[in-house]
Amino acid sequence: RRTLHRVRDAAVAHRALNKNADAFLDRAEGFFPVVLGTGLRRAERNETIVTASHGPHWRALRCNLSADVLHPSRVASLAPLQQEAAQALVAGLFAKVQGEAASVVIRGDLNRAAFSLLARMCFGDGVDGHCVESMEREMLDLLATVGELIPVVDGSWLPQLLYRRQLTHLMGALGRQKLMYLPLIDARRRPESRVYRGGGVAYPYVDSLLDLRVPNGEGGGRRALRDDELVCLVSEFLGSGSGSTVACVEWTLAHLVDRPEVQDKLRREIDGTDGGAVTIKSLRRGMPYLNAVVLESLRMHPAAPFMMRGTHGDGAGVMGATTVPNGDGLMVQFVLGDIGRDSKVWTDPDEFRPERFLAGGEAEGVGPLPGPKEVRMLPFGIGHRHCPGTSFAMLQVKCFLAALVREFEWADDDCGSTAGGVDMTELDVFFKVMKKPLSARVMRRSSVK
Ligand code: HEM
Numbered sequence: 001r002r003t004l005h006r007v008r009d010a011a012v013a014h015r016a017l018n019k020n021a022d023a024f025l026d027r028a029e030g031f032f033p034v035v036l037g038t039g040l041r042r043a044e045r046n047e048t049i050v051t052a053s054h055g056p057h058w059r060a061l062r063c064n065l066s067a068d069v070l071h072p073s074r075v076a077s078l079a080p081l082q083q084e085a086a087q088a089l090v091a092g093l094f095a096k097v098q099g100e101a102a103s104v105v106i107r108g109d110l111n112r113a114a115f116s117l118l119a120r121m122c123f124g125d126g127v128d129g130h131c132v133e134s135m136e137r138e139m140l141d142l143l144a145t146v147g148e149l150i151p152v153v154d155g156s157w158l159p160q161l162l163y164r165r166q167l168t169h170l171m172g173a174l175g176r177q178k179l180m181y182l183p184l185i186d187a188r189r190r191p192e193s194r195v196y197r198g199g200g201v202a203y204p205y206v207d208s209l210l211d212l213r214v215p216n217g218e219g220g221g222r223r224a225l226r227d228d229e230l231v232c233l234v235s236e237f238l239g240s241g242s243g244s245t246v247a248c249v250e251w252t253l254a255h256l257v258d259r260p261e262v263q264d265k266l267r268r269e270i271d272g273t274d275g276g277a278v279t280i281k282s283l284r285r286g287m288p289y290l291n292a293v294v295l296e297s298l299r300m301h302p303a304a305p306f307m308m309r310g311t312h313g314d315g316a317g318v319m320g321a322t323t324v325p326n327g328d329g330l331m332v333q334f335v336l337g338d339i340g341r342d343s344k345v346w347t348d349p350d351e352f353r354p355e356r357f358l359a360g361g362e363a364e365g366v367g368p369l370p371g372p373k374e375v376r377m378l379p380f381g382i383g384h385r386h387c388p389g390t391s392f393a394m395l396q397v398k399c400f401l402a403a404l405v406r407e408f409e410w411a412d413d414d415c416g417s418t419a420g421g422v423d424m425t426e427l428d429v430f431f432k433v434m435k436k437p438l439s440a441r442v443m444r445r446s447s448v449k
Contacts, residue, residue: 023315147429
């Protein structure tokens, strides 16, 4: 069992993750419910990128995703797919808002759009829509169960005894995922599936995983990934990529509903860009206010509530933990929401104020990832283990928001709000989500003008 230490302070995070980065390269073993549930010994475990220890296996998995699938230069080629997903999201809302306005709980629509895009990137084009829906349902179920377990998993084996029901449910969900994913993975093994016809996904994630050879441990040489490993990696891709972007878009919309003047200002920027047709080019060229709005949202509500690292000797010293029982090491939990609202670093940290990220603002130059000189927020982590989906996710969130704000006006829905406006209560489960899903009054702009 390891000792758990929580970091809520930006300066301590900087001391650990920038100044002593090498001591914090590892994940905290045994912290992840899936690992706890399977209970496999490390040598047999189906590691994902998140769970793998720093070393050659992790490096092979991570390089494959970040260099072959999500490298910033590749993200440009995924942009048309993101645009298509945004258009499908808007079309779905048009269907819901048939009159002038409607009350909409947006989370489900966002999740469908984000998940379908990732499923396409994962398995290629042509996966049946019902199959995608079933995968999405199972993923939501899995994330909900993992979310129940995360607060109680502390690196010991006790939760395995106390939370048997949730662990059994988790194993069932993983088993059902396996049944759904394996036929789709097998389909990608057929040579004809590798013919790229243009206009779709050029190199699906599954193809990259099938081509990958990972170090064979003590046996030496390299080997292909086992079926169970492929299933876990696909699950990680679909799960970590969808819920995170959905949470970020939902939180941002909630603030736009709460602060109509911010929404108007954002809409003016969007309307003024390329005649209102927001393209990936225009998003990449700038749109400083949209960028500021998204960063402010991520500062206050980082989609991943915590970031886990494991450390020993030096790292434990940096944390001020001089006595670590049994020399087992220290599990360090960086509380990302608290770090982004550290009052020693931010003025009025609980206020949604995107202007702070604009030129002349207190956070001018602060981006999604911190530089080596200071840590002010950590929405995508930091260092070697920072989120490999950062560029892709930022683009996707902006793409969805730009489309939603261009086509609709978003207002407070009386039924869904408290007397004080939108209910911003947070719930830390697998992701940091709105405790009460956003319900907004959505008006088509054509009917507003
Ligand atoms: C708004 C969206 C997202 C947020 C806020 C987010 C946040 C994070 C954070 C905080 C970490 C931990 C980083 C660290 O320990 O330094 C992480 C890791 C990771 N994320 Fe994301 N993420 C997002 C989207 C995505 C997407 C779209 C994907 C892939 C499709 C992805 C895949 C991963 C993976 C595989 C890791 C593990 C990296 C490693 O351990 O080497 N994430 N993410």
